[in-house]
Amino acid sequence: MLLELQGITKKFGTLVANDSIDLVVKPGEVHCLLGENGAGKSTLMNVLYGLYEPTDGEILLDGKSVTFKGPGDAMAAGIGMVHQHFMLIPVFTVAENVALGDEFTRAGGLLDLEKTRAKIRDISDRYGFDVDPDALIEDLPVGVQQRVEIIKALVRNASVLILDEPTAVLTPQETDELIDIIGQLKAAGTAIVFISHKLREVRAVSDVITVIRRGAVVGSVDPSTSTTELANMMVGRQVSLSLNKAPANPGERTFQVRNLTVLSPTGQRLVDDVTFDIAEGEILAVAGVQGNGQTELTEAILGLQDHASGSIKLKGTELIGLKAKDVIRHGVGFVPEDRKVDGLVGTFSVAENLILNWYNEPPFAKGLAMKPSVVMANAKAKIDEYDVRTQSADSAVGTLSGGNQQKVVLARELSRPLNLFIASQPTRGVDVGSIEFLHKRIVQERDGGTPVMIVSTELDEISELADRIAVLHRGKLMGVVPGNTTRDVLGLMMAGMTADEALGQSAEEKQ
Amino acid sequence: MSSQLQQGDSSRSVLHRIMGGSTLVAVLAVVLSIVLGGILIAVTDDRVAETSAYFFSRPGDMLTAAWEAASGAYIALFQGAIFNPRADTVAQAIRPLTETLTVATPLILAGLGVAIAFRTGLFNIGAQGQIILGATFAAWVGFTLELPPGLHLLIAVVAGFIGGALWGFIPGILKARTGAHEVIVTIMLNYVAVYLVAYLLFTPGFQNPGSSNPISPRLDDSALYPLLLGSGYRLHLGFLVAIAATIGVWWLLNRSTTGFELRAVGANPNAARTAGISVTKGYVVVMMIAGGLAGLAGVAQVAGTEKVLTGGIAASFGFDAITVALLGRSHPWGVFFAGLLFGAFRAGGVQMQTQTGTPIDIVLVVQSLIVLFIAAPPLVKAIFRIDQKKKKKTTKPDQSSEDITTTTAAGGVA
Numbered sequence: 001m002l003l004e005l006q007g008i009t010k011k012f013g014t015l016v017a018n019d020s021i022d023l024v025v026k027p028g029e030v031h032c033l034l035g036e037n038g039a040g041k042s043t044l045m046n047v048l049y050g051l052y053e054p055t056d057g058e059i060l061l062d063g064k065s066v067t068f069k070g071p072g073d074a075m076a077a078g079i080g081m082v083h084q085h086f087m088l089i090p091v092f093t094v095a096e097n098v099a100l101g102d103e104f105t106r107a108g109g110l111l112d113l114e115k116t117r118a119k120i121r122d123i124s125d126r127y128g129f130d131v132d133p134d135a136l137i138e139d140l141p142v143g144v145q146q147r148v149e150i151i152k153a154l155v156r157n158a159s160v161l162i163l164d165e166p167t168a169v170l171t172p173q174e175t176d177e178l179i180d181i182i183g184q185l186k187a188a189g190t191a192i193v194f195i196s197h198k199l200r201e202v203r204a205v206s207d208v209i210t211v212i213r214r215g216a217v218v219g220s221v222d223p224s225t226s227t228t229e230l231a232n233m234m235v236g237r238q239v240s241l242s243l244n245k246a247p248a249n250p251g252e253r254t255f256q257v258r259n260l261t262v263l264s265p266t267g268q269r270l271v272d273d274v275t276f277d278i279a280e281g282e283i284l285a286v287a288g289v290q291g292n293g294q295t296e297l298t299e300a301i302l303g304l305q306d307h308a309s310g311s312i313k314l315k316g317t318e319l320i321g322l323k324a325k326d327v328i329r330h331g332v333g334f335v336p337e338d339r340k341v342d343g344l345v346g347t348f349s350v351a352e353n354l355i356l357n358w359y360n361e362p363p364f365a366k367g368l369a370m371k372p373s374v375v376m377a378n379a380k381a382k383i384d385e386y387d388v389r390t391q392s393a394d395s396a397v398g399t400l401s402g403g404n405q406q407k408v409v410l411a412r413e414l415s416r417p418l419n420l421f422i423a424s425q426p427t428r429g430v431d432v433g434s435i436e437f438l439h440k441r442i443v444q445e446r447d448g449g450t451p452v453m454i455v456s457t458e459l460d461e462i463s464e465l466a467d468r469i470a471v472l473h474r475g476k477l478m479g480v481v482p483g484n485t486t487r488d489v490l491g492l493m494m495a496g497m498t499a500d501e502a503l504g505q506s507a508e509e510k511q
Numbered sequence: 512m513s514s515q516l517q518q519g520d521s522s523r524s525v526l527h528r529i530m531g532g533s534t535l536v537a538v539l540a541v542v543l544s545i546v547l548g549g550i551l552i553a554v555t556d557d558r559v560a561e562t563s564a565y566f567f568s569r570p571g572d573m574l575t576a577a578w579e580a581a582s583g584a585y586i587a588l589f590q591g592a593i594f595n596p597r598a599d600t601v602a603q604a605i606r607p608l609t610e611t612l613t614v615a616t617p618l619i620l621a622g623l624g625v626a627i628a629f630r631t632g633l634f635n636i637g638a639q640g641q642i643i644l645g646a647t648f649a650a651w652v653g654f655t656l657e658l659p660p661g662l663h664l665l666i667a668v669v670a671g672f673i674g675g676a677l678w679g680f681i682p683g684i685l686k687a688r689t690g691a692h693e694v695i696v697t698i699m700l701n702y703v704a705v706y707l708v709a710y711l712l713f714t715p716g717f718q719n720p721g722s723s724n725p726i727s728p729r730l731d732d733s734a735l736y737p738l739l740l741g742s743g744y745r746l747h748l749g750f751l752v753a754i755a756a757t758i759g760v761w762w763l764l765n766r767s768t769t770g771f772e773l774r775a776v777g778a779n780p781n782a783a784r785t786a787g788i789s790v791t792k793g794y795v796v797v798m799m800i801a802g803g804l805a806g807l808a809g810v811a812q813v814a815g816t817e818k819v820l821t822g823g824i825a826a827s828f829g830f831d832a833i834t835v836a837l838l839g840r841s842h843p844w845g846v847f848f849a850g851l852l853f854g855a856f857r858a859g860g861v862q863m864q865t866q867t868g869t870p871i872d873i874v875l876v877v878q879s880l881i882v883l884f885i886a887a888p889p890l891v892k893a894i895f896r897i898d899q900k901k902k903k904k905t906t907k908p909d910q911s912s913e914d915i916t917t918t919t920a921a922g923g924v925a
Contacts, residue, residue, distance in 0.1 A: 304784060325787030336785055345779040356775065357786035360768040368767045 080153025285466030346398030403434030591862020615854025637697025639829025640704030645806025648674030653730030675806020683798030
């Protein structure tokens with residue numbers, strides 16, 4: 001089925017989220033939508049999927065104009081969407097999830113799951129999905145859950161499949177498997193819209209790449225276009241993707257973690273007997289697929305986990321048992337992985353957020369009284385230094401773009417003398433232009449002699465920043481390897497191999 | 512801990528919506544409620560009922576009657592609350608205004624207590640019980656201790672604050688330690704307070720000797736708030752305390768480190784926790800301050816207007832305080848003026864009933880309608896056709912939707 005979008009415009013009040021976008025997706029073609037967060041990709045897809053009504057423009061299927069009142073219409077017309085956040089019910093089986101909303105019934109309105117099971121087996125066999133219709137969703141790995149989402153679309157006879165940031169939650173190996181599946185669907189004549197901001201995978205998977213910036217199409221290019229050129233199109237100016245950092249000059253290992261174990265309230269081992277060091281003037285990057293204990297590791301260091309045992313020593317001081325307030329006093333800077341939830345108070349002003357964890361110390365407060373003029377002066381200085389784009393220091397931080405919000409967090413954390421700097425997902429949801437700046441500041445902190453710990457699920461970022469890489473899998477440390485370790489090896493470690501096994505298997509495969 | 516924080520998410524979003532409403536919506540809600548109240552007055556009026564019998568032959572009669580009923584009632588309300596132009600002397604003419612200020616005093620104080628808890632993300636429904644405890648403590652000091660003037664009053668005021676703070680501390684510490692929901696605990700404590708004072712008033716330490724009624728001895732004169740305008744008016748020093756408390760709460764919330772912590776806890780407990788602010792300590796501290804402020808409302812009652820402790824000392828001030836805090840959008844000065852408005856309703860309502868026969872309950876209806884409209888800003892906006900497009904500018908739906916999908920990816924795995 002040939003899908004055409006003609007002059008799609010979507011306005012929210014005065015904000016133009018999509019500005020007269022044209023897009024043609026042909027059967028058997030993978031069409032990639034590349035753009036930064038906030039460029040308008042999701043809005044466009046929500047228009048296509050019937051979630052938003054376009055302000056202007058037309059959607060054509062095989063040359064015929066259609067209007068969708070909701071996702072139901074879009075599905076009926078053969079458009080399927082796999083959301084980044086899976087729409088599955090964890091306690092239902094695969095078959096129940098697939099049937100949901102489009103159930104087959106027997107006479108008398110009885111549910112006919114058998115028919116759904118047969119369909120799932122059929123699709124699973126055809127594309128080699130290897131999905132058991134009776135497995136519970138919560139027992140399945142993320143990669144398989146994603147296949148269930150794809151099956152859901154295929155059962156409904158989708159001939160256009162939209163994949164919204166499908167690789168965000170996958171290991172590199174699972175990503176490779178997904179790319180295989182996309183290849184098969186393509187061969188079967190399905191048109192695929194692949195939304196991403198990751199340059200590498202976009203080039204690997206797509207037939208055509210359309211770059212979107214600020215709601216408008218910048219251009220359509222061939223996948224052979226270089227990553228630098230794609231990045232320039234995305235951002236709208238020259239960006240340097242490589243950091244060119246100087247080699248690390250590690251000093252004393254002042255940060256030591258020994259046998260750290262973090263339990264969940266129900267007794268699960270979220271971080272399992274982890275031991276590592278970080279030296280002054282060194283960046284240790286913690287790699288791993290999302291949800292493998294990274295969050296708990298950083299929170300345990302900061303004193304935010306109640307059930308942590310083992311030892312965490314910073315310059316000889318034991319941090320376990322200290323409150324977050326005292327850990328911060330010991331010179332720990334922390335950029336949490338989800339800045340909106342843990343890093344910023346959205347309704348507070350930029351100025352207030354810039355002192356969120358040192359509001360009660362001089363010069364910002366004297367006794368109980370805060371000093372608004374000092375707070376304001378500090379804000380103005382930081383806004384200048386970090387190039388935070390905001391209307392004023394009084395604006396609510398929630399109104400800023402992701403990149404500028406992250407600059408506020410970074411500015412706050414790097415403005416004190418630090419003994420340890422921890423940044424989780426420092427550039428998640430941040431525009432490419434700001435990534436460059438944020439990375440430079442992090443390396444600058446390292447060069448100033450601070451031990452730095454970066455937690456990221458993006459291998460590109462890990463490779464870019466790390467002097468050494470620690471890999472976590474299900475809370476266990478799979479090993480600490482040099483910063484130049486290949487993606488293959490890292491990918492195997494992320495899937496649960498120790499460093500030695502991974503190096504061995506990787507070498508074998510090369511032979 | 513984290514589940515405890517999440518549990519509050521839904522109620523917090525309700526709070527944000529209420530506090531996020533504009534002043535315009537608050538004002539329009541009041542206007543709308545008064546109009547609807549007027550219609551209600553007209554509908555229940557006897558003459559309107561009579562004239563409606565021949566509505567189709569002479570519709571003018573009914574409309575005139577309806578207008579006269581509503582406007583007459585409201586004019587009486589105004590005269591009872593602000594200024595009585597028909598009074599013989601200036602002193603009598605401004606008497607209604609002083610009455611309004613007197614009635615507003617406990618409303619403002621208790622309203623501040625509810626508001627400061629709102630700002631920290633807690634629904635303090637317990638102002639009623641906190642007023643009762645504050646009044647009980649202050650009354651006991653007032654009729655038992657014998658102290659020099661000035662000092663006696665000061666101790667009574669402090670005791671009232673402590674009594675309320677104690678009644679706030681209980682839900683605060685339970686919330687912090689066990690996650691018990693403050694709404695349920697404060698509601699239950701209201702009952703406990705009511706029956707506690709009912710019991711105390713039959714015990715020798717509290718019951719007026721020689722009386723068989725549940726009523727305490729009169730407070731010593733040295734423990735009473737001095738009257739501000741002489742014995743001709745009921746207005747007492749407690750009103751100045753309410754003004755001072757308003758300024759104090761404003762300073763605390765906007766200019767102090769404690770207020771910074773409380774607001775951070777209210778707006779985003781996760782970020783507050785990560786920044787090293789103790790969320791649980793915030794809950795306890797704010798509930799004590801909130802209870803203390805309501806306790807001061809109890810002092811205003813017992814040492815200002817009533818002069819004795821009775822079971823009905825708190826009237827319905829504790830519940831009206833919630834409305835006052837909502838109408839004032841939980842901002843100290845907003846609460847102050849909302850308290851004045853409700854004080855006027857109460858003071859004027861009496862006059863309205865005696866002068867026009869309109870039941871004072873209509874004031875309650877108007878008050879309730881105000882809450883209803885404030886809780887539903889879209890309704891008010893729809894009725895007045897306020898352009899919503901202008902507001903949308905700041906929301907940037909595209910960006911937020913994309914950011915939401917990136918940030919919730921972790922949740923999707925689970």
